[in-house]
Amino acid sequence: MTIKPKPMYPGALVDAxxxxxxxxxxxxxxxxxxxxxxxxxxxxxxxxxxxANDAGRLAVEGFIQSDLEKTQAAVKLDDEIDDLxxxxxxxxxxxxxxxxxxxxxxxxxxxxxxxxxxxxxAGDEAHSIAKRTRSILTRDGKVTNPVAIEAMSRLAxxxxxxxxxxxxxxxxxxxxxxxxxxxxxxxxxKENFKKLSKDxxxxxGEASTQIExxxxxxxxxxxxxxxxxxxxEVIYLLTxx
Numbered sequence: 328m329t330i331k332p333k334p335m336y337p338g339a340l341v342d343a344x345x346x347x348x349x350x351x352x353x354x355x356x357x358x359x360x361x362x363x364x365x366x367x368x369x370x371x372x373x374x375x376x377x378x379a380n381d382a383g384r385l386a387v388e389g390f391i392q393s394d395l396e397k398t399q400a401a402v403k404l405d406d407e408i409d410d411l412x413x414x415x416x417x418x419x420x421x422x423x424x425x426x427x428x429x430x431x432x433x434x435x436x437x438x439x440x441x442x443x444x445x446x447x448x449a450g451d452e453a454h455s456i457a458k459r460t461r462s463i464l465t466r467d468g469k470v471t472n473p474v475a476i477e478a479m480s481r482l483a484x485x486x487x488x489x490x491x492x493x494x495x496x497x498x499x500x501x502x503x504x505x506x507x508x509x510x511x512x513x514x515x516x517k518e519n520f521k522k523l524s525k526d527x528x529x530x531x532g533e534a535s536t537q538i539e540x541x542x543x544x545x546x547x548x549x550x551x552x553x554x555x556x557x558x559x560e561v562i563y564l565l566t567x568x
Contacts, residue, residue: 364421364422365422365432365435367418368415368418368419368422369439371411371414371415371418371443372415372439372442372446372494373491373494374411375408375411375412375415375443375446375450376487376490376491376557378404378407378408378411378450379408379446379453379487380449380484380487380488380491381404382401382404382405382408382449382453382454383401383449383450383452383456383480383483383484383487383547383550384480385397385398385400385401385404385453385457386398386401386453386454386456386457386460387477387480387484389401389456389460390456390459390460390463390470390473390543391470391476393464393468393470395460395461395464398456398457398458398460399457401453401454401456401457402458404450404453405450405451405454408446408447408450409450411443411447412443412444412446412447415439415443416440416443419436419439419440422436423436430567434563434564434567435564437563438494438561438563438564442556445553445556445557445560446553446557448549448553449487449549449550449553449554452546452547452549452550452553453546453550455543455546456543456546456547459539459540459542459543459546460543462535462539463536463539467536472523472526472536472537474518474519474522474523474544475515475518475519475544476519476543476544476547479515479516479544479547479548482508482512482515482551483512483548483550483551483554485508486505486508486512486554486555486558487550487551487554487557489501489504489554489558490502490505490555490557490561491557493558493561494557494561494564497561497564497565499561499562499566502558502559502561502562503562505554505555505558506555506558506559508551509551509554509555512547512548512551513548513551515544516544516548519540519541519544520541520544523540523541523544524537524541
């Protein structure tokens with residue numbers, strides 16, 4: 328009679344012949360499961376970043392081009408961004424609950440939660456730009472004084488795109504460069520405020536449009552701030568500092 332070898336000890340990962348046991352197979356399956364969950368969180372964070380960038384660009388293009396359809400598309404994307412933030416928060420809590428993650432995984436989860444909040448707020452700013460643009464177009468028919476909105480938005484959305492790329496590629500140098508670029512967006516926002524404040528006239532409609540444009544400029548400045556925050560979160564992820 329052939330006697331089958333038994334594991335060296337209860338729950339052993341290999342048996343007496345060095346073969347993998349069911350316990351080891353289960354362990355590897357669980358490891359793959361946790362790895363896949365972590366990658367899913369990472370993928371959703373990249374997706375919410377792309378959608379936030381797209382929403383902002385569409386909202387600003389709607390303003391510059393007097394295009395209501397683009398503002399409506401931006402608002403629709405904001406709803407999708409909100410849903411993704413909820414999913415990232417839920418998945419992150421579940422991951423921490425099911426497994427005691429190592430320090431590098433803890434940092435990733437921490438960054439995912441913070442970054443998703445920043446990106447959701449960037450989506451909210453895009454929604455605000457779209458709403459204010461619709462108000463201007465409903466009242467005036469078209470945008471007549473875009474000031475430096477286009478140049479400012481190009482800088483802000485490039486920052487947001489690069490922040491997402493720095494996370495995806497784990498590019499510390501790119502993340503660090505984003506922080507310095509925020510100063511130029513701040514400068515353009517101040518210029519817009521000065522010009523629009525100076526150009527305000529007595530008529531209610533014109534004054535309302537100038538105020539709406541000032542607030543649109545401020546929303547773009549805030550999007551750049553959120554890109555800067557995301558870059559700082561990537562730096563923390565990569566360095567622990």
